Amino acid sequence: MKDTVPFKYELFQRISQDFPFLKYLYITNGRAMKNKSYVSTLITFHFLTFLHLDGAHDDYVALYLLKKYAHLPRLSHLSIERESLKKITKNFTIGSMYFNFSKLITLDVGESFVRPKNFHVYFPILSMCQ
Numbered sequence: 001m002k003d004t005v006p007f008k009y010e011l012f013q014r015i016s017q018d019f020p021f022l023k024y025l026y027i028t029n030g031r032a033m034k035n036k037s038y039v040s041t042l043i044t045f046h047f048l049t050f051l052h053l054d055g056a057h058d059d060y061v062a063l064y065l066l067k068k069y070a071h072l073p074r075l076s077h078l079s080i081e082r083e084s085l086k087k088i089t090k091n092f093t094i095g096s097m098y099f100n101f102s103k104l105i106t107l108d109v110g111e112s113f114v115r116p117k118n119f120h121v122y123f124p125i126l127s128m129c130q
Contacts, residue, residue, distance in 0.1 A: 006031040012063065016043045025064075026052040033059035044071040052079040054110065061088050065099050072100040082109040092116040 001007070007029055015022065022045055043063075051072070053061050061084045063069050078101075086092070089099070096118075104126050 001026060002028040004029070004031065006034045006057075007060070008034045009063070010035065012043055013041065016045055021047050023047050024050045024052075027060050027064075028052075028055040029060065030055060030057050032057050033063070042069065042071055047074055048072050049074050050077040050079075051075055053084065054079055054081055056080075056084070058084060058087060065101070067098055067100055070100060074103065075100050076103050077106045077108075078104055079108040079110075082111055082113050085109060089122065092118055092122060096122045 007027075025045070025048055051064055053064065061080065064072065065078075065080075065088055099122065101122050102124065104123050107123060107126055
């Protein structure tokens with residue numbers, strides 16, 4: 001999904017309902033999301049394994065990576081900008097249980113970076129693989 005017009009939350013709800021077996025999702029949109037009323041409704045992608053958020057506004061990053069907004073039980077591959085990852089985790093200081101990271105086996109941040117001391121808490125499987 002790529003656009004220069006902000007996406008609305010209802011679009012993501014509809015995609016999760018109309019494409020229940022979706023495995024790959026690419027979101028590239030640098031504009032803030034419209035209608036951020038997603039606080040009360042959880043979107044679920046039961047089969048989503050690959051999520052590409054490079055170039056995505058922080059609103060979309062939060063929508064998919066925070067468990068209070070999305071349930072991604074099979075997410076195993078994440079592509080995200082390093083700065084977005086640092087921002088969403090508040091530089092890895094927020095509790096790891098709030099994120100959809102537990103099953104990740106690959107993480108692409110587009111550049112090398114020094115892993116924080118508690119990296120393994122956020123990415124337990126990924127840390128074991130390397």
